[in-house]
Amino acid sequence: xxxxxxxxxxxxxxxxxxxxxxxxxxxxxxxxxxxxxxxxxxxxxxxxxxxxxxxxxxxxxxxxxxxxxxxxxxxxxxxxxxxxxxxxxxxxxxxxxxxxxxxxxxxxxxxxxxxxxxxxxxxxxxxxxxxxxxxxxxxxxxxxxxxxxxxxxxxxxxxxxxxxxxxxxxxxxxxxxxxxxxxxxxxxxxxxxxxxxxxxxxxxxxxxxxxxxxxxxxxxxxxxxxxxxxxxxxxxxxxxxxxxxxxxxxxxxxxxxxxxxxxxxxxxxxxxxxxxxxxxxxxxxxxxxxxxxxxxxxxxxxxxxxxxxxxxxxxxxxxxxxxxxxxxxxxxxxxxx
Amino acid sequence: xxxxxxxxxxxxxxxxxxxxxxxxxxxxxxxxxxxxxxxxxxxxxxxxxxxxxxxxxxxxxxxxxxxxxxxxxxxxxxxxxxxxxxxxxxxxxxxxxxxxxxxxxxxxxxxxxxxxxxxxxxxxxxxxxxxxxxxxxxxxxxxxxxxxxxxxxxxxxxxxxxxxxxxxxxxxxxxxxxxxxxxxxxxxxxxxxxxxxxxxxxxxxxxxxxxxxxxxxxxxxxxxxxxxxxxxxxxxxxxxxx
Numbered sequence: 001x002x003x004x005x006x007x008x009x010x011x012x013x014x015x016x017x018x019x020x021x022x023x024x025x026x027x028x029x030x031x032x033x034x035x036x037x038x039x040x041x042x043x044x045x046x047x048x049x050x051x052x053x054x055x056x057x058x059x060x061x062x063x064x065x066x067x068x069x070x071x072x073x074x075x076x077x078x079x080x081x082x083x084x085x086x087x088x089x090x091x092x093x094x095x096x097x098x099x100x101x102x103x104x105x106x107x108x109x110x111x112x113x114x115x116x117x118x119x120x121x122x123x124x125x126x127x128x129x130x131x132x133x134x135x136x137x138x139x140x141x142x143x144x145x146x147x148x149x150x151x152x153x154x155x156x157x158x159x160x161x162x163x164x165x166x167x168x169x170x171x172x173x174x175x176x177x178x179x180x181x182x183x184x185x186x187x188x189x190x191x192x193x194x195x196x197x198x199x200x201x202x203x204x205x206x207x208x209x210x211x212x213x214x215x216x217x218x219x220x221x222x223x224x225x226x227x228x229x230x231x232x233x234x235x236x237x238x239x240x241x242x243x244x245x246x247x248x249x250x251x252x253x254x255x256x257x258x259x260x261x262x263x264x265x266x267x268x269x270x271x272x273x274x275x276x277x278x279x280x281x282x283x284x285x286x287x288x289x290x291x292x293x294x295x296x297x298x299x300x301x302x303x304x305x306x307x308x309x310x311x312x313x314x315x316x317x318x319x320x321x322x323x324x325x326x327x328x329x330x331x332x333x334x335x336x337x
Numbered sequence: 338x339x340x341x342x343x344x345x346x347x348x349x350x351x352x353x354x355x356x357x358x359x360x361x362x363x364x365x366x367x368x369x370x371x372x373x374x375x376x377x378x379x380x381x382x383x384x385x386x387x388x389x390x391x392x393x394x395x396x397x398x399x400x401x402x403x404x405x406x407x408x409x410x411x412x413x414x415x416x417x418x419x420x421x422x423x424x425x426x427x428x429x430x431x432x433x434x435x436x437x438x439x440x441x442x443x444x445x446x447x448x449x450x451x452x453x454x455x456x457x458x459x460x461x462x463x464x465x466x467x468x469x470x471x472x473x474x475x476x477x478x479x480x481x482x483x484x485x486x487x488x489x490x491x492x493x494x495x496x497x498x499x500x501x502x503x504x505x506x507x508x509x510x511x512x513x514x515x516x517x518x519x520x521x522x523x524x525x526x527x528x529x530x531x532x533x534x535x536x537x538x539x540x541x542x543x544x545x546x547x548x549x550x551x552x553x554x555x556x557x558x559x560x561x562x563x564x565x566x567x568x569x570x571x572x573x574x575x576x577x578x579x
Contacts, residue, residue, distance in 0.1 A: 046547070191446055201431060205428065208388065209414060209487065
């Protein structure tokens with residue numbers, strides 16, 4: 001396991017990773033709450049992007065409905081907390097189970113009946129939309145008027161109940177992002193990871209090599225959806241309110257996938273770089289606009305669009321692959337034949 | 338002597354087109370067996386029936402004594418039949434080594450063991466020096482050998498090769514022939530190949546099956562088959578034999 005995760009990283013890679021991690025760990029004492037909240041958001045997108053990347057980047061199955069799994073995790077943990085006082089970490093287990101099960105249903109329907117490509121993507125949108133409309137009428141969790149977690153001034157951070165100031169959430173989300181990176185590296189380099197990539201590249205050829213493609217794709221969906229719901233739980237306890245109209249909205253699904261697309265689909269660092277670039281720059285832009293007292297409605301969306309266009313034209317594989325080459329951080333330098 | 342592969346009265350229709358009609362043959366352990374015939378004769382369909390892409394309408398296919406017709410392609414590979422595709426299908430954005438690793442991991446779940454086997458297969462197929470190149474950057478002869486390497490890495494008892502010489506220059510053809518003979522001699526690997534390049538068929542095959550319009554018109558040693566009037570008429574032409 002450790003060799004699967006930590007082997008074959010060049011020295012430069014180690015240095016870069018450790019420097020980045022130390023810098024990020026040292027940020028909170030020196031930063032104001034605004035910077036902290038932006039970074040929490042970045043970690044959140046890095047984590048969900050990493051989870052989405054398992055399905056699309058590794059196994060080649062395009063999901064445009066990952067807000068579904070965020071929402072299921074968020075609602076499951078929040079409802080258990082509000083109604084029964086069950087803590088978020090236990091609620092997280094429930095969230096993961098519900099989410100993974102729903103992911104399995106989507107996967108089964110698609111893969112059993114040979115729904116692939118764009119049609120699979122439409123199916124994932126459909127499920128997120130079902131949830132959005134369904135939860136609007138789901139009274140037990142507040143319906144369309146929303147579900148609220150009790151908020152009080154926190155005198156001290158309570159990690160067990162995830163009640164605390166943004167700095168606590170900063171470290172929680174940072175930890176999750178690092179954990180996701182480690183898990184994804186292990187997965188990508190495992191037998192399953194090779195099989196996913198084979199399926200992504202050519203499913204017929206993969207089957208001819210003895211790969212049970214149905215099973216492998218199901219595992220990808222289950223892991224990805226279960227992992228995504230973890231972010232949903234933290235999200236719920238961070239924002240303390242949930243509305244179906246926002247939580248399950250397709251724009252939330254799109255936000256999740258922009259990071260890995262811009263950073264580099266199928267790469268391990270891409271989702272993290274993408275989250276930093278998109279959220280970091282867009283929040284910075286909003287900040288600048290606010291200081292200049294300019295109000296531009298939809299500035300963030302326009303900015304996302306511009307970022308996408310630039311990356312697609314200049315770096316069709318995302319920012320990370322060319323950046324890694326420039327910095328000499330590729331896993332195995334390509335030799336000339 | 339029991340056959341490794343036993344194809345018995347197999348037929349397959351596509352909407353009225355009789356692609357394969359009542360084809361029977363058996364291949365013994367350690368043999369190199371060729372399937373030849375004009376374009377559209379049903380050779381690739383026959384391979385797809387054996388490899389599980391299609392289920393035969395009639396007839397039975399047995400491998401190591403057990404029925405395999407109608408099983409899925411992955412199940413058939415796990416039972417020990419490796420195959421290549423006529424139009425090569427490498428995993429383009431993976432390196433040559435990772436392409437072969439995918440095959441190798443079928444029977445070696447540990448990365449380290451699979452890597453050892455992968456490098457051995459790469460050496461056998463003259464691809465070791467190109468192990469870190471992306472498959473998309475390979476030339477056609479290299480891709481053809483990668484196709485064989487990947488199938489070989491799954492440790493097949495039987496290898497189905499669909500026109501691995503097509504599009505190769507004579508020197509490349511000879512290189513492939515040499516590799517296949519070497520494989521067959523040293524590992525006892527049984528090979529069934531579809532081939533148009535008669536130079537390769539003559540050098541490799543112990544027995545040849547000739548298909549025409551989906552039906553078997555001859556089945557014998559290469560030397561006999563090339564003198565068979567029906568084969569000459571339908572496929573080889575009167576002056577084709579090298």
